[in-house]
Amino acid sequence: MTVNDDSFTNWMHREEIAESMIPIIGKLHREQDVTVLLHSRSLVNKSVVSILKTHRFARQIAGEELSITETFPFLQALTTLDLGPSQIDLGLLAEAYRADDRGLSVAEFTAEAVAGATGDNKIERREGRDVVLYGFGRIGRLVARLLIEKAGSGNGLRLRAIVVRRGGDQDIVKRASLLRRDSIHGQFQGTITVDEATGTISANGNEIKVIYANDPSEVDYTAYGIDNAILIDNTGKWRDREGLSAHLRPGIDKVVLTAPGKGDVPNIVHGVNHDDIKPDERILSCASCTTNAIVPPLKAMNDEYGVLRGHVETVHSFTNDQNLLDNFHKADRRGRSAPLNMVITETGAASAVAKALPALKAPITGSSIRVPVPDVSIAILSLRLGRETTRDEVLEYLRDVSLHxxxxxxxxxxxxxxxxxxxxxxxxxxxxxxxxxxxxxxDNAILYLWYDNEFGYSCQVIRVVQHVSGVEYPTFPAAV
Structure with a gap:
């Protein structure tokens, strides 16, 4: 047998293991509300090749490829446990097991590592929480995709309705088509059907009512069987407490804004200050995509090195707020053609840092350039640190932060x-x-931070909604 034959045989063996993982992962998710991760990447509803690629990608962050033959025994061990709702990371389990010198079996180690999700420690599966999307643009449709994707267990967030202004004939058909196909993010993973008579979109079995309204005051959500819901405002039309309070109609309990909030509206960056949300807070903001991109690394760097001052320059993809060709725009420069120009503009991300990370006392300035790409931006974060360090030390620290x-x-x-x-x-x-x-x-560090300003930000929005709805489940092994 040649070397190439050996390589192909090895590939087929790993394919076979990945195929056997899929039904186990699906069953854990549907029946026990357990989400299986690999270095924070969900393996739920993933294909064979996607599972293998996720294992291979581990070399980018952990320094070496993670073998599926190494993680599979941990997945098998999970099936023997009385697990409650949780997220379990196979990559972290395998890594922790390699470092453990007690001679435990995989089954023994796994049971110990996820003990917080088993037996008397496990939390009960919670009732689903209704969600309403007010607006159905770029972020609204991606948030919809994520809500539908995460509805598999039947006990999480339930997208019940979207509220939009009627756009003309076949409005619902065209909106469903935009949900089904996306020029940047590809095809919707599943099936979508439309019932024009009832004004309903069915996506992977999720019945979503399309409500037409020109103003929040026109809607009584209880008339649609919606109760105690979280409304996600994707329009950005109202950004202060007074404006957003108009959404607190019958059937709506909380309002989450997908834009920077003004005044006393809390700006939340999940992972940084989501635990500060008061239980009785009914209106909050998820800040901006750029704020979400820079605040977690800022917190990490400040925790380890101290940050004395900083500047962020965002090279940002163009958005629907700009014009395809030169035309009037109320803002300076944004009236010029987005796909043909680099456009200097403003960013509120630097000033928003203080709201999300008040412990950081350092002054942070910022500016932005819109460039002719449709998605994914990069934030260049220039920092004056509280002590001197080296490039290798910073990279090793940030690699560890991303893993543990x-x-x-x-x-x-x-x-x-x-x-x-x-x-x-x-x-x-x-x-x-x-x-x-x-x-x-x-004591000077410059970090280059890529971010999907559409999808990555939408994921952060979902995490905040999960947290305030009470369906954000703990992850095991726990971060150290």
Whole structure:
């Protein structure tokens, strides 16, 4: 047998293991509300090749490829346990097991590592929480995809309705088509049907009512069987407490804004200050995509090195707020053609840092350039640190943060030498540290942070909604 034959045989063996993992992962998710992860990446509803690629990607952050033959025994061990709702990371289990010298079997180690999700420690499966989307643009449709994806267990968030202004004939058909196909993020993973007579979109079995209204005051959600719901405002039309309070109609309990909040509206970056949300807070903001991209790395750097001052320059993809061709716009420069120009503009992300991370006393300035790409941006974060360090030390620290800290769902890490923006379309992290571009000189550090300003941000929104709804389940092994 040739070397190539050996390689192909090995590939087929790993394919076979991945195929056997899929029904186990699906059953754990449906029946026990357990989400199986691999270094913070969900394996639920993933294909054979996707599972194998996720294992291989581990070399970008952990330094070496993670073999599926190594993780599969841990997955098998999970099937023998009385698990409650939780997220369990096979990558962290395998890594912790390698470092353990007590001679435990995989089954014994797994039972110990996830003990917080078993037996008397496990939390009960919670009732689903109704969700309403007010607006159905770029972020609204991606949030819809995520809500539908996460509805598999039947006990999480339930997308019950979307509220939009009627756009003309076949409005619901066209909106369903935009949900089904996306030029950047690809096809919807599943089936979508439309019932024009009832004004309903059915997506993977989720019945979603399309409600037409020109103003929040026109809707009584209880008339649609919606109760105690969380409304996600994707329009950005109202950003202060007074304006957003108009959404607190019958059937709506809380309002979450997908734009920076003004005044006393809390700006929440999941992973950083979501635990500060008061139980009785009914209105909150998920800040901006750029704020979500820079605040977690800022917190990480401030925790370890101290940050004395900083500047963020965002090179941001163009958005629907800009014009395809030159035309009137109320803002300076944004009236010029987005796909033809680099456009200097403002960002409120730097000033928003103080709201999300009040412990950081350092002054942070910021500016932004819109560039002719449709998605994925990069934040260049220049920091004056509280002590001198080295590039290797910073990279090792940030790699560890991306793997083991409470920020591992927010901060990703890549060592790919030829990475470009399109490589990060669909990233579920708030930002990705580009190791190759990182620069450190004494007490000065420059971090290059990629972020999918559409999908990554939408994932952060969902995490906040899960948290305030009470369906955000603990992750095991716990971060250290």
């Amino acid at each position: 800290s409470s920020l591992k769902r927010q901060i990703d890490f890549t060592t790919a030498p030829d990475a470009v923006s399109m490589d990060f379309v669909g990233s579920r992290h708030a930002s990705i540290v580009d190791a190759g571009a990182t620069k450190v000189d004494g």
